[in-house]
Amino acid sequence: MPENRAHAATGGRIAAGSERNRRAVEWNNDRKAVSRLLIVACITLLWMTAVFGRLGYLQLFLHSEYMARAQRQQQRVIEITPKRGAIYDRNMHPLAMSILVDSAFAVPSELGDQQLAARLISGVLGIPREVLEARFESSHSFVWIARKLPPDKKEAVEALNLKGVYFQKENQRIYPKRGLASHVLGFVDLDEKGLGGIEYELDGQIRGKSEKIIVMADARQRWFDAGEARREPGANVVLTLDEKIQYIAERELAAAIAKTHAMAGTVMVMNPNTGEILGLANWPKFNPNVANEAPAEARMNRAVTALYEPGSTFKLITLAAAFDQGITRPGEVFDCENGAVYVAGHRIRDHKPFGMLTVVDILAQSSDVGAIKIALRLGAPKFYDYIRAFGFGQPTGVDMPGESKGLLRRLDNWSAVSIGSISMGQEVGVTPIQLISAVSAIANGGTLYKPHVVAELRRGGRKLSAEAPLAPSEPRRVIRPETAATLRRLMEGVILHGTGPLARLDGWTVAGKTGSAQKIDPATGRYSRTQLIASFTGFAPISNPAVTILVSLDSPVGQHEGGQVAAPVFKRIAEQVLPYLDVPRDVPIGPRLVQAAYRNRDVSDSSVLEDFTPTDFSEQPDQPPAKSAATNNREGNSPAPPVTVAVDEGGDIQVPDFSGKTMREVMEMCLHLGLEPILVGSSLATNQTPGAGTKVRKGAKVTVQFGTPATKIAKPDRRVRH
Missing domain, CATH: 3.90.1310.10 (Penicillin-binding protein 2a (Domain 2))
Structure with a gap:
């Protein structure tokens, strides 16, 4: 038994040792596994740290560069x-x-x-x-x-x-x-x-x-x-432009260029009471749809950039300053010394010899000597102040690019003879926009408005607030209303018994001033005797002006005086624009027979009115207007002119029935069809030649008489009794 117990104890000890050994081995194995896991985890952590660090670097520091590369590729x-x-x-x-x-x-x-x-x-x-x-x-x-x-x-x-x-x-x-309106609109690139x-x-x-x-x-x-x-x-x-007024201005300017063979020209129509530009035409013109095919000269907006000496039209500024300062009166007589005067030892000749002239006649006959004497009495400082007040020598501020400020030397730089030269429109450079603005100030009673062509800006039905250069400016008074009224009366004399009878209108009073400014001959450096700027500036009606019109022709061939070539253009434009604007006539027109003239035009001609080609006036003489009804009555039993009966021309335009239409309605209908209206009388249309239904060619003239339609009275029914 004791041996068995000893053997059992020995076996237990052996078993316990084996268990311990087994556990030690397992523990060592676990340690190795944990160590390996730790190593792997550390390696993984380091790898992830490197990867995420690189990703973070790319995202934070190189993101924009790689994004740009991707966009370029994709x-x-x-x-x-x-x-x-x-x-x-x-x-x-x-x-x-x-x-x-x-x-x-x-x-x-x-x-x-x-x-x-x-x-x-x-x-x-x-x-x-x-x-x-x-x-x-x-x-x-x-x-x-x-x-x-x-x-x-x-x-x-x-x-x-x-x-x-x-x-x-x-x-x-x-x-x-x-x-x-190409010069107003401009053009764009590709x-x-x-x-x-x-x-x-x-x-x-x-x-x-x-x-x-x-x-x-x-x-x-x-x-x-x-x-x-x-x-x-x-x-x-x-824009403030009116499409129909613009068309009239361009058509008549082109007709004048064709007739006078002028190098260039400008026509402007302005509302003198607001400064609104209703029409602006230049020649040469261009098509903005193919602007790159037009020369630079054709794309030039002469109304705001062309600089020229105004000539006799500047005498209006001379007299405005003199009247406003009270140094003269319309009836005062000046000795024009038979056409020559000496200023600071320089002899200045008049365009024709005049003797004793009143101030009224000085303007009407455009006497240079008379204007010089008035300016000498006024004095250079005052004269300079009024020139500046009327806006010369400075931009008007019109909302179109490229405006020239004109040419006006400082008073300190005037020579002794400058006051004489400037008083008759020499030694000073103006633009058409400056001149028509100044004349409009005279027309409206002495207030200078900023000219403008833009009425408003709109986006999505909403009106946008005005910004420079569209911001409105306060009008300023430059002369007294009494002075402006006196000048208007004198400017009417230019038409009635002066140099501008060809600008006289049928049915409206008109005031204006002719101008014939000599150009400098580049070869000699002196004023040319043949190269002139012929111009006319005026407004109508006198008592309540509705439009101011400027006509300027550069170097017309043959007749070259402003009263000869520019005044008739003014007349033709005004007699179409005024009825279109429903401006009442203030001059009665007696009953008279008007004949319609027709132009022979080939139907296959490519230059038709819708292409904005001119009416051909090159073979038609410019005649003064017919005498008034009172004059005709005094002549007694003068035979009536022969009646020209209009026949069917075989054209493609059927003349409509204008009966009972207003002047504006007739004008719009004619312009739409490509016909040229001749309007006589006032009130409603009562008669027309050619008659309704007649076939005519494009550009044919249609004469329409206006008056009070006769009241139809019912006739009694007369029956024969048996």
């Missing part, structure tokens, strides 16, 4: 021309607008045979093959083929069915009236950026925000998606 941003606001006349007739057209672009990496594609596209669009190949080689992702294609060209390119050639809509500026006129002056307001197209591509440069970001459109512009 997408292309195409900037599309923004949609510009429309430009309207005062009656909301569109003069400029933007429409959507197609532009063609290519992804060269998709083209395959680029030389074949270039050859095919070249044959359709007329672009040199070498140019297209160079474009395809310049980029793998995007190149423009041709922008703003006409519909037929777009269809032709589309018919080629070339892989890698796509189309994108862009905005294109169009001018539906072509050359009408990217719709304003380069002239209102398009340039208000480019920031008219031009909408750029539209960007984002085109996506995969790793193989296959284009599969596009997104478009639109911006706020540009503001619409409403």
Whole structure:
């Protein structure tokens, strides 16, 4: 038993030792496993730390660089021309607008045979093959083929069915009236950026925000998606111009250019009571739809940039200053010394010899010597102050680009003879916009308004607040109302018994002043005897002026005096504009027979009225207006002129029935049809020649007489009794 117990104890000890050994081994194994796990965990942590550190570095420090690389590889941003606001006349007739057209672009990496594609596209669009190949080689992702294609060209390119050639809509500026008011509107470049006129002056307001197209591509440069970001459109512009008055001004100016062969010319029509420009025409003119084809001279807005010596029209400023200072009166007599006067030892000759003239006749006969003597009495300082007050020698602030401030030397730089030269319109440079603004101040009673051509800006039916240069300025008084009234009466004398009888209107009183300014001959440096600026500036009616009109012709050939060539243009414009504006006549017209003259014009002639081509007055003499009814009555039994019966000319225009229409309605109907109206009388239309329904050619004259329609009296029914 004891041995067994000892053996059992020994076995227990052995078993316990084995258990301990087993446990020690297991513990060692566990330690090794934990150590390995710790090592792996540490390695993993270090790896993750490095990875996330690198990712963090890339995201935080190199994000923009890699994003830019990705965008360059995966997408292309195409900037599309923004949609510009429309430009309207005062009656909301569109003069400029933007429409959507197609532009063609290519992804060269998709083209395959680029030389074949270039050859095919070249044959359709007329672009040199070498140019297209160079474009395809310049980029793998995007190149423009041709922008703003006409519909037929777009269809032709589309018919080629070339892989890698796509189309994108862009905005294109169009001018539906072509050359009408082109110098006011201006023009834009291929990217719709304003380069002239209102398009340039208000480019920031008219031009909408750029539209960007984002085109996506995969790793193989296959284009599969596009997104478009639109911006706020540009503001619409409403002008003070009247489309019909503008058309009249351009037509008559072109007719005068054709007749006188003048180098250039300007016509302006202004509301003297507000400074609103109703019409502004220049010659040469251009079509803003293809402005790049016109020479720079044709794109020049002479109304605000052309500088010239005003000549005798400046005598109005001389007399305005003298009357306002009270140093003379209309009936005062001056000795004009038979056509010559000495100023500071310099002899200045008149255009013709005059003896004793009243101030009224000095203006009516345009005496240089008389104007010089009045200016000498006024004195240079006062004279200079009034010239500046009327706005000469400084910009008017008109809302059109490129305005010249004119030329007026400081008083300190005047020579002893300057006061004599300036009093008759020499040694001073003015622009048409300055001169018509000054004459408008005389017309409205002595207040100078800032001339402007923009009425308002609108966006989405909401009127925008005016900003410079559109901010209105307060009108300022330059002469007393009494002075202006005296000048208006004297300017009427220019028409009635002076140098401007050809400006006399049928039915309205009119006041004006002729001007014939000599130009400097570049060869001699002296005044030329043949090269002149012929001008006329006036307004009507006298008692309540509705319009001021300026006509200026540069270097007319043949007759070149302002009263000979510019005054008749004033008359033709005024006699169309005044009835269109429903201005009541203030001169009675007696009953008389008016004949309608017709022009022989080939129907196939491309120069038709809707192209704003002139009426051909080149073969028609300018005659003074017919004598008044009172004069005709005094002549007694003078035979009536023969009646010319209008016959059907075989044209394509049917003369409408004007019976009962107002002057404005008749004028609008005639202009719409391309006919030239001759309006006689007042009230409602009672008679017309040719009659309603007659077929005439475009540009034919239609004479319409106005009066009070006769009341129809019912006649008794007279029946024969049997």
